[in-house]
Amino acid sequence: MSRLRVLVFMGGYSTEHDVSVTSGTGVIRAMDAEKYNIHPVLIQKDGTWIWSSRELSPYQKNNFSENYFYALEGPSACSEKNPPLSALPSADIAFLALHGKWGEDGHVQAMLENWGIPYTGCGLLASALAMDKVLCKAAYLSAGIATPPYQVLYRDDFKGDDLVAAADKLGFPLVIKDPVGGSSIGMGIAKNMDEAGEIVNRLFKNSARLLCEKFIRGGEASCGYMEGLEKPLPPTEMRMTTREYFDYEAKYNGECREVTPAEFPQELTERIQQLSKKAHLAIGGAGYSRTDVRIDADGKLWALETNTLPGMTPTSILPAEAAAIGISYSELIDRIIETSLKIKR
Known part of the structure; x- marks a missing residue:
């Protein structure tokens, strides 16, 4: 049987560049060299793409790191700013280990579809919809999915009264975020009007719109959904240690304990699983x-956001949930590739 030719994209232009490289590194090391002909592609923040025309050797695969890209030399080494996809090695599928803006918002997906290259994960429309938390909320509500009440602020016509009105409607603590930010970067929780004003002024420097959202007191969980599994993935409970919410530091600096599978009552577990599937379908995932x-004090569930390219580091939530039902990291990658090859774009 011939091996599948796989381009593994990592890096990207967003603030989640480093996390993406970690995801890509984990994916490559876990891929079966007997099944796949692997070509890593690093997208640097300045728009330069780095790759090799040669596939990874078994040694390079097993010991892969970002240093691989900077050690490339000779005629097989390629580096180009914003190259056409025709410049890359031909491939049967692209594995997207990208996160955040440009990588997870439909841009790369549109490029790949234009060049006729299958890719992993959600399509361009679902990716764009889920990346914009305002539009994603509209999709949730249209599907009957509860999401925290919210207001949108616009930089071009913003007045202080707009923030006062949002606070009056939603109350404190008030969650304020860039609606297209990733990894909980570009957000804050205000306990009073002074803090809200500081957060808004800071975020408006880089964002034309801001999402103000009612803070739902209670617990937090995350649950993956994978098409084609015999049983759903179990949810993960986020137990905060030193932070109030699941932000970038909590995710990547060990300031949150992720419990997988979550130690919830069976009824709550099943409702979270059903919600993850319903949200996936609502965005056209x-x-x-x-x-x-x-999860509020009454046990009601409130959907916050859907990640169309969730983290794929060996310790990320989705791989942990898959492991909890007996799917190894390597097998998870196989399943993602197999499922994605069957998707009609």
């Missing part, structure tokens, strides 16, 4: 996704 939820 394909392949797999992961939805974050809040």
